[in-house]
Amino acid sequence: MQEDEQAVLSYIKKRLYEASYIQHFHFQSLEAYLEQRIDADLMIEAVVEDLEVKLSLLQRLSCQLGEHTFIATNTSSLSLEKIASSLNPDMTRRFLGLHFFAPVRQMPLVEVCYHSEFEEQYKPLIEEFVAKTLG
Numbered sequence: 001m002q003e004d005e006q007a008v009l010s011y012i013k014k015r016l017y018e019a020s021y022i023q024h025f026h027f028q029s030l031e032a033y034l035e036q037r038i039d040a041d042l043m044i045e046a047v048v049e050d051l052e053v054k055l056s057l058l059q060r061l062s063c064q065l066g067e068h069t070f071i072a073t074n075t076s077s078l079s080l081e082k083i084a085s086s087l088n089p090d091m092t093r094r095f096l097g098l099h100f101f102a103p104v105r106q107m108p109l110v111e112v113c114y115h116s117e118f119e120e121q122y123k124p125l126i127e128e129f130v131a132k133t134l135g
Contacts, residue, residue: 034060034061034064036064037064037066038061038064038065038066038069039066039069040066040069041068041069041070041129042069042070042071042072042126042129043061043065043069043070043071043072044071044072044073044074044098045057045058045061045071045072045073045074046073046074049075049076049077049078051078051082051083054073054075054078054083055083055086058071058073058083058086058087058091058095059086059087062087062088062091065091067090069094070094070095070096070122070126071091071094071095071096072095072096072097072098073095073096073097073098074097074098074099074100075097075099076099080095080096080097080113080114080115081115081116083095083115084115084116084117084118092115092117092118093117093118093119094118094119094122095115095118096112096113096114096115096118096126097111097112097113097114097115098110098111098112098113098130098134099111099113100134108134110130110134112126112127112130
């Protein structure tokens, strides 16, 4: 495991409020994800801040995601509305934004952002998960 991945994993483990929230974390290459079904509660996309790059990846991932998987983009400048409107409707309702403030290792602050089509019923679940595990 690379040093950065180990640092993130270590930080997350320290922040866990309840062990049951996250059963396991592991890092894989993008190509490995694109070749298999993604059975996770939350997948965070963190590619370069380029709309076309993000849309391309999210569209490729859409057929790999489990029907319960939430997908978050780590963006601070791109429009969630624009991204969400380019996704299939099923994915749109489970798509949100997570903005990790820098420096991540020293500032455990995560902003949760929603677009207009995100399902209201899931907001408390997402916010609790983020508060207890990531921020």
